[in-house]
Amino acid sequence: MERSVEQKPERMERFSTVSDVEVKRIYTPEDVKDLDFARDIGYPGTFPFTRGCQPSMYRGREWTFRMFSGMGSAADTNKRWHLLLGQGETGLSTAFDFPTLMGYDSDCPRARGECGKCGVAIDTLTDLEILTDSIPLDGVTTSMTINPPAPVLWAMYLAVAEKNGIGWDKIGGTIQNDMLKEFIAQKTLMLPPKPSIRLISDTVEFGTKYVPRWNTISISGYHIREAGSTAVQELAFTLADGIAYVQDVLERKKLDVDSFAPRLSFFFNSHLDFFEEIAKFRAARRMWAKIMRYRFKAEDPRSWWMRFHTQTAGCSLVAQQPYNNVIRTTAEALAAVMGGTQSLHTNSLDETLALPSEFAVTIALRTQQIIADEIGVANTIDPMAGSYFVESLTNEIEERAWEYINRIDEMGGMLAAIERGFPQREIADAAYHYQQQIEGGEKVVIGVNKYSTGEQVYPPLLQMSEELEEEQIARTIEVKRTRDSRKALQSLNALRAACKTDKNMMPYVLEAVKAYATEQEICDVWRGVFGEYRESSVHL
Amino acid sequence: MTSGRKLRILVAKPGLDGHDRGAKILARAYRDAGFEVIYSGLHQTPEQIVQAALQEDVDLIGLSCLSGAHMYLFPRVIDLLKESKAEDITVIGGGIIPMDDIPKLKKAGIKEVFLPGGSLKDMVDWAKANVEPCRYGERKE
Numbered sequence: 001m002e003r004s005v006e007q008k009p010e011r012m013e014r015f016s017t018v019s020d021v022e023v024k025r026i027y028t029p030e031d032v033k034d035l036d037f038a039r040d041i042g043y044p045g046t047f048p049f050t051r052g053c054q055p056s057m058y059r060g061r062e063w064t065f066r067m068f069s070g071m072g073s074a075a076d077t078n079k080r081w082h083l084l085l086g087q088g089e090t091g092l093s094t095a096f097d098f099p100t101l102m103g104y105d106s107d108c109p110r111a112r113g114e115c116g117k118c119g120v121a122i123d124t125l126t127d128l129e130i131l132t133d134s135i136p137l138d139g140v141t142t143s144m145t146i147n148p149p150a151p152v153l154w155a156m157y158l159a160v161a162e163k164n165g166i167g168w169d170k171i172g173g174t175i176q177n178d179m180l181k182e183f184i185a186q187k188t189l190m191l192p193p194k195p196s197i198r199l200i201s202d203t204v205e206f207g208t209k210y211v212p213r214w215n216t217i218s219i220s221g222y223h224i225r226e227a228g229s230t231a232v233q234e235l236a237f238t239l240a241d242g243i244a245y246v247q248d249v250l251e252r253k254k255l256d257v258d259s260f261a262p263r264l265s266f267f268f269n270s271h272l273d274f275f276e277e278i279a280k281f282r283a284a285r286r287m288w289a290k291i292m293r294y295r296f297k298a299e300d301p302r303s304w305w306m307r308f309h310t311q312t313a314g315c316s317l318v319a320q321q322p323y324n325n326v327i328r329t330t331a332e333a334l335a336a337v338m339g340g341t342q343s344l345h346t347n348s349l350d351e352t353l354a355l356p357s358e359f360a361v362t363i364a365l366r367t368q369q370i371i372a373d374e375i376g377v378a379n380t381i382d383p384m385a386g387s388y389f390v391e392s393l394t395n396e397i398e399e400r401a402w403e404y405i406n407r408i409d410e411m412g413g414m415l416a417a418i419e420r421g422f423p424q425r426e427i428a429d430a431a432y433h434y435q436q437q438i439e440g441g442e443k444v445v446i447g448v449n450k451y452s453t454g455e456q457v458y459p460p461l462l463q464m465s466e467e468l469e470e471e472q473i474a475r476t477i478e479v480k481r482t483r484d485s486r487k488a489l490q491s492l493n494a495l496r497a498a499c500k501t502d503k504n505m506m507p508y509v510l511e512a513v514k515a516y517a518t519e520q521e522i523c524d525v526w527r528g529v530f531g532e533y534r535e536s537s538v539h540l
Numbered sequence: 541m542t543s544g545r546k547l548r549i550l551v552a553k554p555g556l557d558g559h560d561r562g563a564k565i566l567a568r569a570y571r572d573a574g575f576e577v578i579y580s581g582l583h584q585t586p587e588q589i590v591q592a593a594l595q596e597d598v599d600l601i602g603l604s605c606l607s608g609a610h611m612y613l614f615p616r617v618i619d620l621l622k623e624s625k626a627e628d629i630t631v632i633g634g635g636i637i638p639m640d641d642i643p644k645l646k647k648a649g650i651k652e653v654f655l656p657g658g659s660l661k662d663m664v665d666w667a668k669a670n671v672e673p674c675r676y677g678e679r680k681e
Contacts, residue, residue, distance in 0.1 A: 098556035098607050102583075110585065113612025114556055118636075187558030187582050228561050315561070318657030352656040354638045355608070428564055435565050439660055448657045461638050464608075535581035537592065540571040 001025070018273035018443070019230035020433070021396065027388035035391055040286070044340075044381045046301070048289040050282050050394070051382035052340040053305040058378035062090075064343035065368050066143060068311065070095030070120035071355045072468055074130035077120040081135065083358060087365055091343055092135070092173075093143040095119035096153075101188040103149040103523030106472040115469040118355065123476040123518050128156040129163075138166045142173040143218070143309065143343075148190030150177035151203055152522050155509040158211065174215040174265055174309070177203055180241040180414055184423045186223035187535070190523060193415055195530035197248050199505065204245070205253045206506035208260045215265035217245060218309065224423075225269035226315045228431020231280045232397055234269060236404030237414075237423050239287055242266070243405075244414040246296055252502075257296050261303035270336040271313040272328060278384050279393035281339025284308070287398055310336035311345040317352050321447035322459060325349040330367050337371055338384055344368055354461040476518060483516035491515040492525055499529040547671055548598040552580035552589045554617065557607035562634065562656075566602060569660040570667070586616040593621070593629055597676045600667055603650075605635040610645065618649035628674045632666070634658065 005025075015023045024031075035041070042048060045055030054060060067084050070077045081092055096119040099111035105123045106115045115121050122128055135142075137160070146153045154175045161171050179196035182188055191199070200217060207216035221238035229237070242264065249255055268284065270277050288306035292298040312332035317325040326349045333346050346364040348356030356364070372378055384390040411417045418424070437443040444450045465471075495508040512522050551567040553560060560582055567579040578596050580589060593601050603614055614633050621629055633645060634654035642653045651670065654663055 098558075098609070102556050104556070110556065113609035113616075114607055117608030118557075118606075182558075187560060188556075189558075189583070226559075226561065228565070319655035320657050352636060354636065431561050432565055432568050435569075435660060445657065448659070456639075458639050461640075535583065537581045538579050540567055540577040540579060 017231070017276040018271055018434075019232060019276060019430075020437070021232070021276065021393070027392050029388065031388050031392040032395075035395070040395075041385055041391070047293065047304055049285040049305050051385060053285070053307050053342065057340060057381040058337075058372075059381065062372045062378065063337065063341055064091035064141070065089050065365060066091035066093045066309065066343040066345055067361060067365055068093040068095050068145065068345045069356075069361065070097075071118075071462070072116040072120065072464055073472060074120055074122065074127040076116070078131055078133050078135070080358075080361075084361070084365060085140070087362060088369060089365060091141050091143065093345060094131075094145060096144075096146055097121045098188075100149070100153075100519065101146065103152075103190050103520060103527075105476055105518045105520035106469065107476055108520060113469075115472050116464065121472045122153065122156070123472070123520070124479045124516050125156050125159055125513050126475065126479050126516070128153075128160055132157075132160055137161050137164065138170040143176075144173065145176045147176055147179055147182050147186070147188050148196065149519055149523050150175045151199055151506055151509045152513060152519050154203065154216075155506065155513045159510060159514050168211045169213065171211070172213040174218050175203065176220060176267070177217045178220045178241060180244060180418065181220050181223055181238070183418050184224055184237060185227040185229075185427065186220075189533045189535070191526055191530045192533045193418065195526070197244075197415070198252070199526075200245060201249045201252045202504045202506055204249050204260055205255065205504055207263060208255060212263075215263050218265050218267045219245065220267040222267050222269045222311055224427060225271060225313065227427050228315070228434060229427040230430050231271065231273070231276050232400040233404065233423070233426055233430060235280055235284055235287070235397065236401040236408075238266065238268070239284070239291065239401065240405050240408045240414045240417070242288065243291060243295070246292075247413070250296070257292075257298045258300040258303050261292055261296070261298050262300060262305075266306055266308035268308050268310050268341075269313050270310050270332040270339070270341075272316045272332060274331055274335050275390055275393055276397070277332070277335035278339045279390055279397050281308075281310075281336070281341065282382070282384075282390075282394045283398040283401065285340070286394075287401060307342045309343045309345070310339075310341040312336070312347045314347055314351060317347060317349075318445060318448055319352040320452065321455075321457065322349050322352065323457070324447055325352070326363060326367065329364060330371075333367055333371055334377065337377055340382060350459050350461055353458065355464075357460060357462045360459060479516055480518065488512070488515040488517045488521070492517055492521055495522065496525050496529060499526065545673060546574060546576045547600060547667065547673060548576045548578070548596060549600045549602060549667070550578050550580060550589070550593050550596060550598040551602045551604065552584055552592070553582045553604055554584055554586055554589055554613040555605060555607055555609045556583055557605055557609070558582055559606040559635075560604075562606075563602075563604040566604070566634075566660065566663060569664055573664040573668075575667070586613055586620055589617055590620040590624060590626070594624060594626060597674070598629060599674050600671045601629055601631045603631065603633040605633065605637075608636065610635060610637055611641060614645055614650050615648040626674075628672070630671045
C-alpha cells in the first residue's frame with residue numbers, strides 16, 4: 001500500500017475530522033486489539049451502555065421527534081406547536097426569546113427590540129396558559145430551553161398542570177437548567193455561579209420528591225460545541241459539568257445518588273463529521289456509566305445510563321446556497337441516530353437568516369421521519385459496533401476526554417476551571433483554529449470556499465408582526481393590573497426571605513407564579529439578594 | 541489605511557444575545573491583521589456601546605447580533621452616534637439577518653452587513669479599504 005501511495009499521492013497530506021483528530025488511511029484489527037467486547041461494548045441497556053440505554057432501542061420505540069420551536073407571542077408558538085404535532089412530531093421543545101431567557105419582562109428597557117424575536121415571550125402565567133392551550137400535558141413531554149430563570153418557567157408549567165387537574169406525577173419534560181455551560185458558552189447570564197448552582201440543586205431536589213417523570217436538568221454540550229469547541233471538548237466539559245452538579249446535590253441536599261441520578265439528562269450537538277459524532281455519542285454513554293458507577297458509587301443501573309437529546313449543528317449551516325443546509329442536517333441527524341439519541345431536533349434550512357418558516361421546518365421534521373421509516377438504519381441497534389475505525393475513534397475520543405476531565409479535577413472542579421477561564425479559552429482557541437482552516441481551504445464548506453457561485457438564492461422567510469412587542473407589553477401590564485397585588489407582593493417577599501435561608505426555593509417560586517408575579521419580578525428578587533453576573537470588555 | 545496610526549475597532553454585542561463565537565473570532569482576526577481591537581463583552585446597550593466607542597477613540601464599530609433584534613439595536617447605535625456628533629465612526633453589522641433587512645439597515649447608516657459563512661478575509665479587507673481614521677483631536681470639544 002505504501003508503494004501505491006508513493007506512485008499515486010493522496011489528495012491531502014493529512015486527513016482529519018472536523019475537530020482535527022487525525023484519521024489514518026485504514027483501520028485494522030490491530031487498532032482494536034485491546035478491545036474487550038463485554039467490558040467496552042456489551043449489550044444495549046447494560047453497563048457500560050456503549051450501545052444504547054434501552055435493550056430494545058429504536059426497535060421498541062423511535063427516538064422522539066422534538067423540534068425546538070418558539071417565536072412571537074405565546075399564541076403564535078401554540079399555533080406552530082399544533083402544526084408540528086399534526087405533522088407527526090412526538091415531543092415539544094420551547095424556544096424562548098432573549099428577555100425571557102435572561103429574566104426580563106417584555107416591558108423592560110433592556111428588552112427593547114428583542115420581544116418574540118428568537119423565541120416566544122413569556123412574562124407571566126397567563127402567557128404559559130396561552131402557550132399550552134389544547135396541548136395534552138399528560139400526553140406529550142415538553143422540553144424548555146431555559147437556564148437562569150428555569151425554576152420560574154418550570155413553576156409556571158407545574159401551575160398550569162395543576163389548574164388543568166393533571167397530577168405532577170403524570171407530566172413529563174425537561175428544563176435545561178444547566179448554568180455551568182452558560183458561563184462557558186451560551187451566556188444567558190443572571191446570577192453569579194454559586195447561587196446559580198444552588199437554584200439548580202433546589203430544582204433537582206424538588207423534582208426528585210414531587211415530579212418524578214421530569215428531567216430537572218439537561219446537561220448540555222450543544223452550546224459548547226456551537227461556541228466552537230471540538231467534539232472532545234464538548235464531551236469532556238459536559239461530563240465535567242455533570243460531575244459538578246452531582247457533587248453539589250450530594251453535598252447540599254444529602255440525597256442518595258440513586259434517588260436523583262436516573263433523572264439527569266444530557267443534550268449534545270451533532271456536527272458534520274459523521275464517524276466522529278457517532279464515536280462521541282458512544283464514548284459519552286460509556287464514560288458517564290463509569291463516572292456514576294465508580295466515582296459516585298451509584299448502584300441502580302438507571303443511574304449509570306446517559307439519556308440524551310441531540311440537535312444538529314446550527315453553526316454548520318451557512319447563508320450561501322441555503323438549500324444545501326438540508327443535506328448537512330440530514331447527515332448530522334443520521335449520525336445522531338446511529339449514535340443512539342433519545343430525541344432529536346433537526347435544524348431548518350433557513351436558520352442562518354431567520355426563524356424557520358413553516359415550509360422549512362416541515363422539511364426538517366420530515367428529514368427525521370425519512371431516517372426513521374425509509375432507510376433501514378433503525379432496524380438494528382448500534383450498527384456501527386465492531387467497525388475498526390468507529391471503535392478505535394470511540395476509544396480515542398474517550399481517552400482525550402478523560403485527559404480534560406483529569407485536568408479540570410486538578411484545578412478543583414469545573415467551577416474553579418470556569419473562574420480561571422480555562423474551558424472558555426480552550427473553546428475560543430478551537431473556534432479560531434477551525435475558522436482559519438476554513439479560510440485556508442483545509443476544511444471545505446460547499447458554497448463558501450468551494451463551488452461558490454456568487455449567485456444569491458433565498459428561500460421565503462418567516463415574517464413577524466410589527467405590533468408584537470406592543471401587544472405583549474399591553475398583555476403583561478393588564479395581568480399586573482388585574483391580579484391581587486397584595487398577594488403577588490407577599491409571595492415575592494416570602495421568596496426573598498427564603499433566599500436568605502437554605503430552604504428549597506421552588507415552593508416559593510410556585511406561590512409567586514400562581515399569584516401572577518412576573519418572571520422579572522421573581523428574577524429581580526434573586527438579583528437583589530445574590531447580585532448580578534456581567535461580562536466585561538477586553539482589549540485584544 | 542491612509543494615515544500612520546493603526547485603526548481602532550470596537551467589536552460589540554448589542555442587546556441580550558449571547559452568541560459570541562463570531563464576534564470573538566472576528567476580534568482576533570482584526571487584531572492579527574494589525575488593528576487595535578476592543579471587544580465589548582456581551583449584553584451591551586446601544587448607549588454603552590457608543591460610550592465605549594467614544595472613550596476608546598475607535599474608527600470602526602462592528603455590531604454582531606444573532607437574536608433578531610438588529611432592526612432596533614443597529615439603527616439605535618447610529619442615532620446615538622449622531623447625537624454625539626460622531627457620525628464619522630464607521631458602523632458595520634453581522635449576524636442572523638434576513639436579506640430584506642439589509643437595504644433598510646444600510647439606509648439607516650450601517651455601511652456593510654455580513655452573514656453566516658462570510659469570510660474573515662473579506663471582513664478585514666473591507667475594513668482596510670473602507671474605513672477612514674476618525675479625527676478625534678478635531679472632533680472633541
